Each structure stands twice: as structure tokens, then as C-alpha cells.
Amino acid sequence: MAVRFDWKFAQGFVHPDELDKLQPFVTDVHQRLHAGEVPGNDFLGWIHLPSQTLARGVEDILAAADEIRQLADALVVIGIGGSYLGARAAFEWVKPEYYNQLPREVRGGPELYFAGNHLSAAGLKDLLRVLDGKRVVLNVISKSGTTTEPAVAFRVLRDWLVRQAGAAEAKRRIYVTTDRARGALKQLADAEGYRTFVIPDDVGGRYSVLTPVGLLPLAAVGVDIVALLSGAAAAEEALATPSLADNPAYRYAALRNILLRKGKTTEVLAYYEPALRMFAEWWKQLFGESEGKDQKGLYPSSMGFTTDLHSLGQYVQEGMRTLFETVVRVVRDDTGLTLPSDPSVDDGLEYLAGRSIAWINDQARLGTQLAHADGGVPNLLVEVEDRREQSLGELFYFFELACAASGLLLGVNPFDQPGVEAYKRNMFALLGKPGFEAMQAKLRERLGP
Numbered sequence: 001m002a003v004r005f006d007w008k009f010a011q012g013f014v015h016p017d018e019l020d021k022l023q024p025f026v027t028d029v030h031q032r033l034h035a036g037e038v039p040g041n042d043f044l045g046w047i048h049l050p051s052q053t054l055a056r057g058v059e060d061i062l063a064a065a066d067e068i069r070q071l072a073d074a075l076v077v078i079g080i081g082g083s084y085l086g087a088r089a090a091f092e093w094v095k096p097e098y099y100n101q102l103p104r105e106v107r108g109g110p111e112l113y114f115a116g117n118h119l120s121a122a123g124l125k126d127l128l129r130v131l132d133g134k135r136v137v138l139n140v141i142s143k144s145g146t147t148t149e150p151a152v153a154f155r156v157l158r159d160w161l162v163r164q165a166g167a168a169e170a171k172r173r174i175y176v177t178t179d180r181a182r183g184a185l186k187q188l189a190d191a192e193g194y195r196t197f198v199i200p201d202d203v204g205g206r207y208s209v210l211t212p213v214g215l216l217p218l219a220a221v222g223v224d225i226v227a228l229l230s231g232a233a234a235a236e237e238a239l240a241t242p243s244l245a246d247n248p249a250y251r252y253a254a255l256r257n258i259l260l261r262k263g264k265t266t267e268v269l270a271y272y273e274p275a276l277r278m279f280a281e282w283w284k285q286l287f288g289e290s291e292g293k294d295q296k297g298l299y300p301s302s303m304g305f306t307t308d309l310h311s312l313g314q315y316v317q318e319g320m321r322t323l324f325e326t327v328v329r330v331v332r333d334d335t336g337l338t339l340p341s342d343p344s345v346d347d348g349l350e351y352l353a354g355r356s357i358a359w360i361n362d363q364a365r366l367g368t369q370l371a372h373a374d375g376g377v378p379n380l381l382v383e384v385e386d387r388r389e390q391s392l393g394e395l396f397y398f399f400e401l402a403c404a405a406s407g408l409l410l411g412v413n414p415f416d417q418p419g420v421e422a423y424k425r426n427m428f429a430l431l432g433k434p435g436f437e438a439m440q441a442k443l444r445e446r447l448g449p
């Protein structure tokens with residue numbers, strides 16, 4: 001596999017014996033997961049999604065992606081949570097950091113923007129400014145079809161698009177990804193005749209990156225979605241064993257469980273490449289929504305090193321000893337970038353002349369892992385061979401499986417998210433949504449003048 005798991009920097013905190021003791025529980029979780037006998041078992045479509053999608057083929061997605069490439073200078077993906085994080089994570093992982101600024105011939109695809117993942121007027125206005133004068137395609141994504149943030153952004157952007165391009169052309173430039181039958185977005189798509197892609201019923205939002213949710217926008221910007229799926233399918237096969245010795249995803253899940261029980265209540269996903277920033281955001285939703293319930297669950301956080309070593313590094317080294325760290329490391333460097341030699345400048349760096357920047361970064365990583373472990377922060381390591389699609393597909397599946405197993409070991413339903421409704425109900429009441437009148441009065445009273 002292109003993904004490897006190592007826990008040598010955590011061995012002072014966990015004895016191998018402790019893992020062995022969890023084997024029967026992991027075996028039970030594995031068997032129940034594969035037999036569909038777990039809480040939330042109507043959301044297990046992700047387990048065989050990679051192989052089944054490859055077997056079915058993705059020609060329809062590739063054809064639509066081609067159309068988008070023809071139609072668009074800029075593609076705007078409108079979605080929030082699982083309806084955008086996977087696509088954005090893969091986009092930033094695979095494509096160069098300044099993709100949108102590169103010339104079209106170099107990029108190969110349209111510029112890519114994300115909207116509907118907040119309710120900021122300024123954010124939306126800034127996006128409209130940058131879209132001005134461009135041929136824009138919208139891909140609005142919502143499984144429920146009722147989420148407020150993307151619905152608001154879609155209404156604003158659709159209105160803008162109709163004014164820019166006319167109603168008929170706007171219709172051609174809107175792609176909808178949603179539930180097969182339910183939701184306001186589905187009704188709107190049917191009424192307007194928008195091109196529609198379906199999110200399978202049995203795949204939850206945070207597990208949906210390998211459905212059209214992620215695949216369509218990724219294909220449109222030239223990410224190799226067949227390689228992405230192939231990597232995930234390879235992991236699906238390789239990780240179909242309950243054995244902790246053979247299954248690194250279960251080893252990771254079991255270690256998280258052990259560390260949590262020892263009082264390590266926060267997990268920091270640490271990365272040393274800016275390209276992994278949105279991957280960490282995807283990971284946070286995956287674990288946070290899956291495990292944070294029934295007053296349980298590790299708090300998933302992330303840090304980008306070495307940047308955050310100069311802001312949060314002090315806390316990690318000497319603050320509350322409730323942290324452990326999972327480092328995601330990309331092994332291969334193909335930048336060819338080295339530190340130039342210049343003996344005429346006295347900046348104290350000549351001893352590094354000729355060294356690759358990637359090597360320097362990795363020494364920082366090793367030094368940090370040792371220091372953090374010495375400071376009482378167990379360190380786990382997930383190594384990924386490179387930034388190619390195949391490897392990323394493996395990594396997506398690795399964490400999806402680990403998350404399901406980890407949630408089940410914790411005794412929660414890893415596939416629901418009842419807690420996110422609380423803020424939504426309050427917001428609907430305050431916004432004056434029909435049906436929430438009584439609640440609105442109560443909340444306004446609590447808020448006072």
C-alpha cells in the first residue's frame with residue numbers, strides 16, 4: 001500500500017500488549033460492520049463504494065466534466081461540510097497551491113472556487129468580484145437539499161449568473177448533485193431541468209467524497225478520478241481483514257481508543273505540507289461528526305507544521321497533557337528544490353547548502369516528533385507515498401474505515417449527526433422560518449433587547 005502506519009513514537013505510552021487485548025473487540029467490530037449489524041447500518045454504502053463505482057464506470061461523470069471544461073473559465077462548487085470538504089481536500093492535495101493563478105494551458109481546467117460553506121456576505125461579495133467577466137459554471141451540492149448555507153449562496157450566484165449569461169445559458173451552466181428523490185434542491189432541479197447527479201442514499205455526507213459529490217468537480221479540474229477510486233479500491237481490498245497485525249487502519253483506530261482512555265482527549269492531525277490543509281479539515285469533520293456524541297469522543301484538531309510550531313508549538317510541548325498527535329507525512333518530493341550555496345553571505349545556512357528543502361522539512365518533522373513524544377505527547381505517523389491520486393484514494397479509505405471502527409469501539413453510532421440540528425433550529429427560529437414562530441418568541445425573550 002502507498003499508505004503506511006507507524007506508532008514507534010507512541011510506544012512509551014502504549015504497550016503492544018494493550019493492542020493485543022483489543023483484538024477481540026476489533027474483530028467483533030469488523031464482523032458486524034461487514035455484516036451490516038451496526039448502529040447506522042443504512043449508511044454503510046461507503047464500504048464497497050470504490051470497487052462498485054469502478055465496476056459501474058464513471059463515464060457519465062467524465063463526460064459532464066468535459067462539458068464543464070468547455071463551458072467554464074471558472075467552476076464554483078457550492079456546498080458545506082461533506083458536500084465540499086472532500087473535493088477541496090483532494091483538489092488542494094493533488095493540484096498546485098496557486099492553481100487558479102496559473103495560465104489555463106498549464107492548469108488544464110477551469111479555475112475552481114468554493115462557495116456556500118459559510119454565511120459571510122463579504123466572502124460572497126469577494127467571490128462575485130473575482131468571477132466578474134468570466135464564463136462561470138455552478139455545481140451545487142447538497143445531500144439533504146435543504147441546507148441553508150449552500151441554498152443562500154446558490155440563490156445569489158444563480159441570480160448573478162442569469163443576469164450575466166441569460167436564463168437559458170444559465171440553465172446549461174448549472175449542475176446539481178443531490179438526493180435521488182428528496183429535498184428542495186431536487187425539486188428545483190427537476191422544475192428547471194438542471195443536469196443532476198445522485199448521491200447514493202446509503203452514503204452519508206462526510207463519507208461522500210468518492211461519489212459525484214467529489215468526483216464531478218475533481219474530474220472537471222483534471223484530477224484523475226479513476227486513479228483516486230483505484231487507490232480507494234486497493235485499500236478496500238487490503239483493509240478487509242480484522243487482524244490488527246495486518247490492518248493499519250484498525251491499528252490506528254485501536255490506538256486512538258487506548259490513548260483516549262488514558263486521558264489524551266484531543267487528537268492533533270499534524271501535516272508538514274500546506275497542500276494538506278484542507279485534507280485535515282475533511283478529516284476533522286469525518287471524526288468530529290462521527291464520534292462527538294453521547295458526551296464522548298476525541299476532539300479532532302489540526303496543525304500545519306512547521307508554521308504552527310511558531311504559534312502552537314509551545315502549547316503542544318508544555319501545555320495540558322491531554323494531546324496526542326497523528327502526523328500525516330507525504331514521503332516523496334519531486335520538486336527538485338535545494339538550498340543554493342552562497343559562501344559570500346553570512347546567514348549561518350551554508351552547512352545546509354545543496355540539501356533538498358524536503359529533507360530539511362523532514363528533519364524538522366523528526367525532531368518535532370521526538371520532542372513532542374519526550375514532552376508527553378504520543379505521536380502516531382501515517383505515511384503516504386506521494387501526492388498522486390492513487391495514494392490519496394487509499395488514504396481517504398484508510399481514514400473512513402478507521403473512523404467507523406473507532407466510533408464503534410467507542411460505543412457510538414458513527415454514521416449520524418443529531419447534534420448539528422440544535423443550532424439549525426435556533427437559526428431557523430431567529431430567521432423567521434414558517435413553523436418556528438413559538439420558538440422564535442422564546443429565543444428573542446432570552447436574547448433580550
Ligand SMILES: O=P(O)(O)OC[C@H]1O[C@](O)(CO)[C@@H](O)[C@@H]1O
Nearest residue numbers: 081082083142143144147205420
Ligand atoms: O449535503 P448537505 O445535506 O447540504 O449537508 C451538508 C453537511 O451538513 C451536515 O448535515 C451537518 O449539518 C453534514 O453532516 C453534512 O455534510
